Ligand SMILES: Nc1ncnc2c1ncn2[C@@H]1O[C@H](COP(=O)(O)OP(=O)(O)O)[C@@H](O)[C@H]1O
């Protein structure tokens with residue numbers, strides 16, 4: 393549903409090179425993680441792909457068009473690192489936020505946010521204000537807010553980084569359940585190896601700044617995936633492979 | 645009666661009691677300070693005059709404040725959006741804020757005429773700068789993560805303003821409103837004393853002062869205090885409804 397192509401993409405902030413010439417082809421419907429050390433340029437890269445930041449050089453295509461095109465047609469749904477919920481909106485209204493703005497381009501076949509909220513276990517909290525929710529619950533609202541847009545591309549920037557380990561494990565399982573079989577393309581930024589392997593079809597390992605691809609690892613674990621996938625010997629192997637690639641990048 | 649209502653009532657009764665005792669014990673000459681019991685008696689003997697005057701003053705203060713708020717939202721939005729405009733407007737607003745408006749009331753009356761117009765004009769003028777600064781500060785405090793999120797779906801400028809920036813300014817606007825209530829009432833009172841309209845508590849106060857009518861003067865002062873208190877209570881109620889979601893409205897630990 394949403395193929396992403398990068399051709400010799402570069403990004404600089406003044407003198408600072410954040411993305412070195414990078415070429416990449418992401419198949420529609422794939423779950424792709426980008427893992428790399430802090431400050432290497434992951435956020436910048438996904439902001440360029442989401443049309444929030446212009447590229448310095450090279451080309452970016454989302455569905456065969458410029459990212460800005462995808463953005464103006466609400467074909468990119470973002471989940472930021474901080475939930476960014478509006479404190480004066482209830483859970484229900486927060487989940488609707490992205491549908492409420494720029495309405496003319498809303499999808500016709502969107503699933504009602506209430507249904508999704510119910511699916512992530514927030515059915516009893518529809519009329520509650522964000523400050524009454526735990527961090528994990530707030531991030532689930534942020535996830536529903538993005539999914540409710542029914543966009544072909546989902547961009548998630550370290551969405552679980554601020555959560556505790558137990559909550560993160562739950563969120564991995566929940567996210568898999570929500571996107572599996574929906575045909576949505578997911579670009580997922582993380583610096584957790586477990587998270588990348590458990591969720592992805594493909595893991596891209598980046599070097600420290602400027603972003604260069606150290607490894608491109610296919611994750612051949614079966615779907616649908618449950619929590620048990622993390623006990624699979626193949627899972628452990630793949631985690632080791634990602635870890636080694638990260639080390640290679642750090643020492644390069 | 646619940647505790648939240650009881651405490652302020654006790655506070656006011658103690659204050660009035662102390663005032664009464666102080667006056668009766670003869671430490672203060674009656675013209676300098678009337679006892680509250682005497683003021684209340686005078687007010688109840690002349691209810692309609694004070695009620696209609698108070699109504700005029702309320703209108704001057706509240707409509708003036710609303711005009712100030714509207715202008716401030718307009719200026720504030722422009723200042724939050726444009727650095728040049730902000731730097732151009734800031735010194736002018738500060739100038740307005742620090743100039744004693746009492747000094748130019750007569751000039752304004754000469755300029756735009758007597759009656760309601762100068763009252764609304766001056767109330768709006770003195771309340772506007774603080775509201776403008778509050779708007780700018782509040783809009784600046786809008787969560788950058790949410791701003792980016794709205795940008796990711798190409799929200800129009802007015803949508804960001806309406807859905808994010810203006811609500812973000814509510815807390816600072818309410819704080820400023822509490823301070824502006826007093827300012828607006830004082831401005832209305834003083835203009836009414838000099839706008840040749842013979843309307844409003846300010847006009848009663850001015851006449852009573854020049855004719856040495858202590859009862860009438862102190863009743864006007866008392867009525868002003870009452871108006872201020874009622875306005876603040878109404879403002880608190882409004883704030884509780886409009887900002888249910890805000891930290892300041894939650895029960896605090898002590
Ligand atoms: N708007 C910007 N202007 C200047 N430098 C920036 C900007 N955004 C990010 N950077 C710099 O780019 C580098 C990569 O940042 P970022 O993409 O946030 O990394 P990551 O998400 O991998 O931690 C950092 O050194 C950061 O300081």
Ligand SMILES: [Mg+2]
Pocket residue numbers: 434435436549550
């Ligand atoms: Mg980042």
